[in-house]
Amino acid sequence: xxxxxxxxxxxxxxxxxxxxxxxxxxxxxxxxxxxxxxxxxxxxxxxxxxxxxxxxxxxxxxxxxxxxxxxxxxxxxxxxxxxxxxxxxxxxxxxxxxxxxxxxxxxxxxxxxxxxxxxxxxxxxxxxxxxxxxxxxxxxxxxxxxxxxxxxxxxxxxxxxxxxxxxxxxxxxxxxxxxxxxxxxxxxxxxxxxxxxxxxxxxxxxxxxxxxxxxxxxxxxxxxxxxxxxxxxxxx
Amino acid sequence: xxxxxxxxxxxxxxxxxxxxxxxxxxxxxxxxxxxxxxxxxxxxxxxxxxxxxxxxxxxxxxxxxxxxxxxxxxxxxxxxxxxxxxxxxxxxxxxxxxxxxxxxxxxxxxxxxxxxxxxxxxxxxxxxxxxxxxxxxxxxxxxxxxxxxxxxxxxxxxxxxxxxxxxxxxxxxxxxxxxxxxxxxxxxxxxxxxxxxxxxxxxxxxxxxxxxxxxxxxxxx
Numbered sequence: 001x002x003x004x005x006x007x008x009x010x011x012x013x014x015x016x017x018x019x020x021x022x023x024x025x026x027x028x029x030x031x032x033x034x035x036x037x038x039x040x041x042x043x044x045x046x047x048x049x050x051x052x053x054x055x056x057x058x059x060x061x062x063x064x065x066x067x068x069x070x071x072x073x074x075x076x077x078x079x080x081x082x083x084x085x086x087x088x089x090x091x092x093x094x095x096x097x098x099x100x101x102x103x104x105x106x107x108x109x110x111x112x113x114x115x116x117x118x119x120x121x122x123x124x125x126x127x128x129x130x131x132x133x134x135x136x137x138x139x140x141x142x143x144x145x146x147x148x149x150x151x152x153x154x155x156x157x158x159x160x161x162x163x164x165x166x167x168x169x170x171x172x173x174x175x176x177x178x179x180x181x182x183x184x185x186x187x188x189x190x191x192x193x194x195x196x197x198x199x200x201x202x203x204x205x206x207x208x209x210x211x212x213x214x215x216x217x218x219x220x221x222x223x224x225x226x227x228x229x230x231x232x233x234x235x236x
Numbered sequence: 237x238x239x240x241x242x243x244x245x246x247x248x249x250x251x252x253x254x255x256x257x258x259x260x261x262x263x264x265x266x267x268x269x270x271x272x273x274x275x276x277x278x279x280x281x282x283x284x285x286x287x288x289x290x291x292x293x294x295x296x297x298x299x300x301x302x303x304x305x306x307x308x309x310x311x312x313x314x315x316x317x318x319x320x321x322x323x324x325x326x327x328x329x330x331x332x333x334x335x336x337x338x339x340x341x342x343x344x345x346x347x348x349x350x351x352x353x354x355x356x357x358x359x360x361x362x363x364x365x366x367x368x369x370x371x372x373x374x375x376x377x378x379x380x381x382x383x384x385x386x387x388x389x390x391x392x393x394x395x396x397x398x399x400x401x402x403x404x405x406x407x408x409x410x411x412x413x414x415x416x417x418x419x420x421x422x423x424x425x426x427x428x429x430x431x432x433x434x435x436x437x438x439x440x441x442x443x444x445x446x447x448x449x450x451x452x453x454x455x456x457x
Binding site for chain 2: 003005006007008009022024027036038039040041042058059060061062063065091092093128129159161162165174214215216217218219222
């Protein structure tokens with residue numbers, strides 16, 4: 001892992017390379033594979049499969065750009081034809097969710113959603129010049145897979161990088177600390193939205209505060225700060 | 237002489253930064269890729285850059301429009317425009333302190349280019365290459381003075397700005413250069429050489445300020 005800026009040349013030994021986010025092929029390199037980052041961040045290399053390695057640059061941004069198979073939380077704000085219009089990010093183009101992209105949906109059995117509803121979905125199609133499409137069906141099983149409407153609970157925004165970290169690291173310190181204190185249901189969207197539901201409002205607010213503030217805490221101060229947040233809850 | 241910068245200070249935009257050198261200070265912000273705001277601006281194969289520059293005092297005039305066209309020349313070569321087809325990237329520049337008389341734009345443009353570069357990195361806009369700008373004057377004795385003061389600028393015979401792309405921490409190709417005054421071809425080549433060296437001397441600091449910002453984003457890990 002190293003810090004890179006655009007214009008840096010990343011020499012790649014084997015020709016089998018998978019380009020991840022924020023990495024591009026350097027111009028003018030035809031015979032040898034040279035990569036270049038497109039933004040500032042930490043270069044990471046992982047094994048994509050036995051033959052090839054994945055190169056990507058980890059970088060925090062504020063605007064979410066849909067990528068295929070991302071898990072996202074969207075807000076429904078309209079419907080036309082057989083589609084729902086979903087917002088993933090303020091001031092970004094809306095994305096579509098087909099009414100039949102729900103498990104067991106048919107002409108007679110359609111999901112009844114209204115404006116302002118939250119949906120947890122998977123990005124199923126990203127094509128240039130065409131609207132992005134979501135789906136609430138698991139790609140591998142063809143069943144529900146945890147997607148669908150999120151009712152009750154509370155949704156809040158975090159940094160995109162932090163949302164990714166939480167989604168891909170379910171054993172993150174913050175979660176191991178939280179499960180000791182309360183029961184909760186959580187959905188994390190890589191578009192920087194987290195939905196959480198607990199038994200009562202006070203605990204929900206405490207959890208939201210802990211998760212939202214923990215993106216500005218270091219690992220060392222995390223346990224003490226969580227303790228502080230929950231202490232307030234007990235005294236009131 | 238060095239520069240001061242603060243990256244990511246604005247909450248409501250994707251990327252922002254202030255940049256200050258000598259007595260020139262600007263603040264810039266970047267938002268994008270956005271949905272196109274006016275249909276007539278839509279470009280089917282590349283991004284539309286919506287650049288606006290606001291002066292420190294008074295309202296924008298032809299002087300600022302002139303700066304916009306110059307900035308657009310730099311950005312069209314450095315932003316990965318093809319990646320954002322039919323999208324818009326908004327770039328706002330507010331001058332806080334021009335640091336030069338009204339008839340000059342060289343110091344302002346230098347600060348604007350550098351600040352926009354830092355904002356673009358902060359906003360995660362895909363770049364083809366890094367870039368950096370610097371300016372200089374040639375005085376009455378034929379001496380080249382890098383990053384001049386307002387007084388040096390007024391007494392100069394010619395003034396120059398150069399923007400270089402940066403490859404592996406070294407200045408690589410000339411992206412943009414603009415000169416005004418009387419000078420010979422040899423002098424211009426010398427100026428470009430000096431600018432190239434000057435940009436190299438900044439690289440480690442630029443890298444450090446950007447790295448600090450990235451580290452701040454990942455404080456939890």
